[in-house]
Amino acid sequence: xxxxxxxxxxxxxxxxxxxxxxxxxxxxxxxxxxxxxxxxxxxxxxxxxxxxxxxxxxxxxxxxxxxxxxxxxxxxxxxxxxxxxxxxxxxxxxxxxxxxxxxxxxxxxxxxxxxxxxxxxxxxxxxxxxxxxxxxxxxxxxxxxxxxxxxxxxxxxxxxxxxxxxxxxxxxxxxxxxxxxxxxxxxxxxxxxxxxxxxxxxxxxxxxxxxxxxxxxxxxxxxxxxxxxxxxxxxxxxxxxxxxxxxxxxxxxxxxxxxxxxxxxxxxxxxxxxxxxxxxxxxxxxxxxxxxxxxxxxxxxxxxxxxxxxxxxxxxxxxxxxxxxxxxxxxxxxxxxxxxxxxxxxxxxxxxxxxxxxxxxxxxxxxxxxxxxxxxxxxxxxxxxxxxxxxxxxxxxxxxxxxxxxxxxxxxxxxxxxxxxxxxxxxxxxxxxxxxxxxxxxxxxxxxxxxxxxxxxxxxxxxxxxxxxxxxxx
Amino acid sequence: xxxxxxxxxxxxxxxxxxxxxxxxxxxxxxxxxxxxxxxxxxxxxxxxxxxxxxxxxxxxxxxxxxxxxxxxxxxxxxxxxxxxxxxxxxxxxxxxxxxxxxxxxxxxxxxxxxxxxxxxxxxxxxxxxxxxxxxxxxxxxxxxxxxxxxxxxxxxxxxxxxxxxxxxxxxxxxxxxxxxxxxxxxxxxxxxxxxxxxxxxxxxxxxxxxxxxxxxxxxxxxxxxxxxxxxxxxxxxxxxxxxxxxxxxxxxxxxxxxxxxxxxxxxxxxxxxxxxxxxxxxxxxxxxxxxxxxxxxxxxxxxxxxxxxxxxxxxxxxxxxxxxxxxxxxxxxxxxxxx
Ligand code: SF4
Ligand code: SF4
Numbered sequence: 001x002x003x004x005x006x007x008x009x010x011x012x013x014x015x016x017x018x019x020x021x022x023x024x025x026x027x028x029x030x031x032x033x034x035x036x037x038x039x040x041x042x043x044x045x046x047x048x049x050x051x052x053x054x055x056x057x058x059x060x061x062x063x064x065x066x067x068x069x070x071x072x073x074x075x076x077x078x079x080x081x082x083x084x085x086x087x088x089x090x091x092x093x094x095x096x097x098x099x100x101x102x103x104x105x106x107x108x109x110x111x112x113x114x115x116x117x118x119x120x121x122x123x124x125x126x127x128x129x130x131x132x133x134x135x136x137x138x139x140x141x142x143x144x145x146x147x148x149x150x151x152x153x154x155x156x157x158x159x160x161x162x163x164x165x166x167x168x169x170x171x172x173x174x175x176x177x178x179x180x181x182x183x184x185x186x187x188x189x190x191x192x193x194x195x196x197x198x199x200x201x202x203x204x205x206x207x208x209x210x211x212x213x214x215x216x217x218x219x220x221x222x223x224x225x226x227x228x229x230x231x232x233x234x235x236x237x238x239x240x241x242x243x244x245x246x247x248x249x250x251x252x253x254x255x256x257x258x259x260x261x262x263x264x265x266x267x268x269x270x271x272x273x274x275x276x277x278x279x280x281x282x283x284x285x286x287x288x289x290x291x292x293x294x295x296x297x298x299x300x301x302x303x304x305x306x307x308x309x310x311x312x313x314x315x316x317x318x319x320x321x322x323x324x325x326x327x328x329x330x331x332x333x334x335x336x337x338x339x340x341x342x343x344x345x346x347x348x349x350x351x352x353x354x355x356x357x358x359x360x361x362x363x364x365x366x367x368x369x370x371x372x373x374x375x376x377x378x379x380x381x382x383x384x385x386x387x388x389x390x391x392x393x394x395x396x397x398x399x400x401x402x403x404x405x406x407x408x409x410x411x412x413x414x415x416x417x418x419x420x421x422x423x424x425x426x427x428x429x430x431x432x433x434x435x436x437x438x439x440x441x442x443x444x445x446x447x448x449x450x451x452x453x454x455x456x457x458x459x460x461x462x463x464x465x466x467x468x469x470x471x472x473x474x
Numbered sequence: 475x476x477x478x479x480x481x482x483x484x485x486x487x488x489x490x491x492x493x494x495x496x497x498x499x500x501x502x503x504x505x506x507x508x509x510x511x512x513x514x515x516x517x518x519x520x521x522x523x524x525x526x527x528x529x530x531x532x533x534x535x536x537x538x539x540x541x542x543x544x545x546x547x548x549x550x551x552x553x554x555x556x557x558x559x560x561x562x563x564x565x566x567x568x569x570x571x572x573x574x575x576x577x578x579x580x581x582x583x584x585x586x587x588x589x590x591x592x593x594x595x596x597x598x599x600x601x602x603x604x605x606x607x608x609x610x611x612x613x614x615x616x617x618x619x620x621x622x623x624x625x626x627x628x629x630x631x632x633x634x635x636x637x638x639x640x641x642x643x644x645x646x647x648x649x650x651x652x653x654x655x656x657x658x659x660x661x662x663x664x665x666x667x668x669x670x671x672x673x674x675x676x677x678x679x680x681x682x683x684x685x686x687x688x689x690x691x692x693x694x695x696x697x698x699x700x701x702x703x704x705x706x707x708x709x710x711x712x713x714x715x716x717x718x719x720x721x722x723x724x725x726x727x728x729x730x731x732x733x734x735x736x737x738x739x740x741x742x743x744x745x746x747x748x749x750x751x752x753x754x755x756x757x758x759x760x761x762x763x764x765x766x767x768x769x770x771x772x773x774x775x776x777x778x779x780x781x782x783x784x785x786x787x788x789x790x791x792x793x794x795x796x797x798x799x800x801x802x803x804x805x806x807x808x809x810x811x812x813x
Contacts, residue, residue, distance in 0.1 A: 010811060015490070174490065249812065259812045322477045335482040340490040347484055349477050361489075369491040370483065374553065375595035377496050379754040389810035391759060394803070411810060419488035426496045426754075427595070433486035 005215055005240035008250035009259070011387035012242040013420045015341075017216055021177045021300045021307035026185055028311045029324055035078055035315025037063065037099045038090040041354040042141040043148045044070030049099060055082045060291035061110035063099050066136070072149040073139040076110070077293035077314040078103040091318070091337040091351045093344050098352075101315065114288045118192030120230050122287060128200045131286040138285035139355075140292050144168055144179070144246065144275035145338055147356035150282065153272060154200060160267040162201045166255055167194050169213040169220060169276040170239065170246035173339025176359040178296040179276050181309045183213065183220035186280055187227035193279030195231045196286055201272070209234040210255050211276070214241050243341065244418035248273045250387055262414050297353055299325045303332030303362030318349040318360050334368040336361040341419040371428040382421035382431065388414045392421035392431045399434045404441040412438050494701075496594075499754075500554035502703050506694030507561055507749065513677045513687035514565070519624025521569035522683045526561065528573045532580035533560025540589055555594050559583050562602035562749060565684020566742065566789070567609070570619045578612075579605040599796045600753045603789050610789070618646065618785075620680045627680065634666050641667050643680050644740040648732055649785035656730050674739035685742040695748035704752040707764035708771075712747040713738065715772025723780055731780075743775065746788035756796045763799075763806040770795045 040046035047064035057063055057076040064074035084100040116122050136151035156162065167190065171179040183190060190211070198207045211228060213221045215238045228234040237255050239245055249260045251273060258269040266273055274282070277296065284290035293313060300307035305326030312321060318335070322328060336343040337351070339359055349360075382392040390411055398406045415435050422431045494502075514522035537556035541549050551557070563579050583605025591597040610617045621640035622628045631639045642650065642663075653659050664670065669679050677687025685691075698704045720737035732740070751757060751771050758767050771791045778787025 010809065013492075253811075261812045262810065264812070319478045328477050328480060332480065333483050334485060334489060335480070336487075336489055341488045343487060343489065345482070345484045345487070345489060347482055349480065349482075363489060367490060368483070369485060369489055371491065371495070374496055375593060377499070377595045377754050378756075378759065379499070380759040383759045383808050386808070387811060389808045389813070391808065393759070411813075414810065414812075422488040423490065424492045426494070426499055428491060428495060430486040432488065 005238055006254050007240040007242050008245060008253040010389060011385050013385045013423055015174050015243050018174045019177050021298055021309055022180055024308045026181050026296055026309045026311050031078055031103055031313040032316050032320060033103055035101045035103055036088055036352040037074060037315045038096045038354055039064045039074055040096055041147060041356055042072040047071060047074045049085055051082050053082055053085060057082060058108045058110035059293060070149060070152055072141050075139045075291040076101060079106050079108040080104040089351050091354055091357055093346055111289060113290050116287050118189045118283055123192055123195045126287055131200050134286045135282055138291045140281050140285055141355050142275055143277040143295055145356055145358045150278055156267040161204060161270055162272055163207055163270045164256055165197050165207055165209045166251060166271055166273045167211040167276050167279050168246055168251055168273055169211050170251060172243045172246040173341055175300045175361055176298045176339050178298045178309055178358055180217045180220045182277050182296055184223050187223040189280040189283050190276045191227035191231060193283035194234055196283055211236045212239055212251050212255050214239045214245060216241050244387055247416050247418055297357055298359040301362040302367055303329050303364040305329060312353050314354060315352045318351055321360055322349055328362055329364060331364045332362050333365045334363040373429050374427040376427045376429055379426045381424045385420040385424050388416060390415055396429055396431050396434050399438040404445055407438050407442040412442055497553050499703050500558050502701055504558055504561060506697045509690035509693045510565060510684045510687060513690045514683035517626045517678055517686060518569035518622055518683055521623055525567055525569060525571050525683055526564045528576045529564025530557050530560040532577040533584055536581045536584040540585055556584055559601045563605045566606045566682050568619055569683050570621050575609060575613055575616055579609045582608045595755055597755060599793055600750050600756050603750055603793050607789050607793060626678055641680050644736055645785040671735050671739060682742060685745040688739055688744045691744040691748050705764060707761060708752045708757060708768040709747045711765045711768025712751055712771045715769045716743055716775055719776040741786045742788040746792055751792045756799060758799050758802045760806050760808050763802045766802055767795055
């Protein structure tokens with residue numbers, strides 16, 4: 001492979017990847033007695049609870065129903081009894097409505113499931129007409145961390161023409177290895193999932209499939225390539241190591257050279273991007289009627305004794321996962337849900353694993369950014385690394401000065417919150433935190449402006465109306 | 475410890491960081507200046523040591539005192555930026571500078587050049603240059619007093635003019651020249667003080683203590699570019715522009731102008747272009763912006779050298795271009811993705 005590895009066109013950072021758990025095979029953690037299931041584990045509206053306290057439930061039974069177009073079903077990850085429906089701490093760092101299920105450990109399924117092995121023949125035979133419905137029923141959301149409802153992604157507006165399906169096996173967040181392990185251990189299912197997604201979209205013309213993997217995972221690349229070779233039109237693409245290659249827009253750019261325009265979705269350039277674990281879940285749901293009840297979580301960082309990759313039932317507490325990995329070290333400092341770049345710092349490990357939890361990261365004092373913010377010295381590095389071509393330092397200044405209207409001009413809404421600027425900042429400025437605030441403020445301003453315009457238009461119309469009438473009557 | 479009961483520190487992402495922060499950057503710049511300091515010690519002897527020490531100590535003291543007693547804010551001398559300002563100021567002064575003048579320079583650099591604007595990061599002008607230019611205006615004679623008492627140059631001068639132990643810098647010589655036979659007198663002047671392009675490059679000639687050795691400054695610059703503390707854009711475009719204009723000026727009037735490579739090697743061009751114009755706080759954000767900034771510095775430097783009242787224009791040129799940085803940053807934006 002003499003050819004140069006592909007990557008996205010601008011910005012990005014080179015971070016030491018610290019994949020301590022890459023060699024650890026996925027271990028299955030037994031489900032616990034009590035499982036805590038938040039009704040909002042996805043982007044969009046929280047699901048609506050459809051069970052009552054003391055009601056018996058089975059695996060895969062919908063316990064909270066998708067509410068609105070962008071939302072997802074929540075299914076029961078165990079058989080047992082609903083113990084409580086109440087607000088509890090969730091891995092978002094906030095209290096959320098949760099359904100607490102007492103597991104009877106019988107693992108009875110609500111609907112019959114099958115065990116068809118992933119293979120080109122299985123995909124050949126499969127009729128994709130009901131696939132999206134199956135995915136929706138199973139409660140599948142993007143498992144890379146963003147948790148966007150997958151059924152929505154699989155049903156783009158009718159006028160978008162999709163010709164490229166990309167599986168995201170980049171896992172560009174340092175430390176995390178869940179996707180890398182799934183690709184090594186379950187490559188066939190991922191490839192079949194991709195073929196299935198391609199089949200869904202191929203009714204409108206030929207569709208190509210790609211699996212993007214960074215070159216620091218040669219074993220994942222090899223296993224995926226072997227699996228992909230069984231299918232027509234699926235290609236594994238090795239990518240140069242650069243963060244944030246796993247960002248949708250960056251990955252599309254790296255693989256196809258296309259640039260999703262500002263403010264637009266991947267569909268606008270004919271692409272659909274899915275995470276590799278999501279593709280496997282899609283296969284299970286569509287072909288075998290299996291609901292999404294568990295996921296692989298990387299428990300890692302120098303603050304845990306033995307980093308591991310664990311297959312975990314949703315609703316199990318972080319504490320249990322960490323303790324299964326030998327517990328925390330003396331100088332553990334920070335607990336993070338997700339990766340070190342985009343993850344969220346938590347106050348307590350007493351929160352449950354949800355669909356969006358790709359990793360549990362325990363940083364010790366030497367790894368964690370514990371610095372106080374110092375002034376911006378205008379080093380310009382944030383500008384150099386921003387993959388979206390923004391000026392994070394300038395945005396930060398404008399926000400600190402409270403001049404939120406200027407954020408529109410600075411294109412703050414393009415920010416993908418990748419944290420590259422924050423990572424590189426010489427002044428240890430918490431740029432992403434302020435950008436998040438700035439986005440909300442700008443949206444308020446834009447909304448207010450729209451309302452004002454609408455009001456003025458209405459006023460102008462009512463004013464204009466009486467004058468028009470005499471004219472009409474003439 | 476029990477995982478369950480652990481009190482976790484809650485911070486805002488990203489949770490890992492790039493180690494090269496402000497402190498380390500400032501420290502690396504100081505390191506990069508050490509070769510120039512070593513040359514200063516060799517060429518000017520103890521005079522240079524005195525200037526360097528007074529410069530650094532007075533700048534750090536000025537920052538500490540102003541922050542403690544006047545502003546009553548937390549001290550920031552730990553970030554090494556005051557020490558760097560003091561060092562840069564000292565390197566821009568003659569070896570003969572009296573200690574009190576250096577202290578005034580430091581006070582102006584730190585007080586007016588930096589803290590008055592709100593501290594590091596807010597200052598529009600390079601603080602060390604603010605200090606230097608203030609001294610240049612306030613004490614023009616002292617700032618161009620090139621007499622020495624020790625080091626390599628004292629040895630050299632003892633053989634040529636033992637009474638005064640001083641010599642004009644090449645740029646000063648050209649600016650002050652009033653004779654009729656420029657070429658012959660220039661050769662004469664060069665020969666008596668062993669000035670040629672090699673000695674100018676290595677730095678065994680007269681000038682401010684830190685500007686003499688382009689060799690030492692280039693070593694430091696290479697280190698800073700390698701460590702990604704500075705970009706190549708400003709030094710290259712600045713020095714390149716001076717080179718081009720001085721070439722044009724020489725061919726237009728060879729009788730009264732220095733050869734182009736003497737323009738490059740005498741004066742504060744390399745010190746300014748590598749260490750002062752690249753000051754992050756006071757230079758543009760973007761690649762293109764930095765090129766424009768460097769070219770502007772080069773043009774202004776040559777305008778002052780050729781037509782202005784001062785023999786040297788690097789400091790003024792950088793300060794003038796500092797004014798344009800906010801405008802450059804408004805008009806030269808990075809290329810947005812997907813636009
Ligand atoms: S501004 Fe946004 S997109 Fe750009 S580097 Fe920072 S977090 Fe990433
Ligand atoms: S990286 Fe930090 S210090 Fe550098 S310009 Fe950006 S905000 Fe300022």
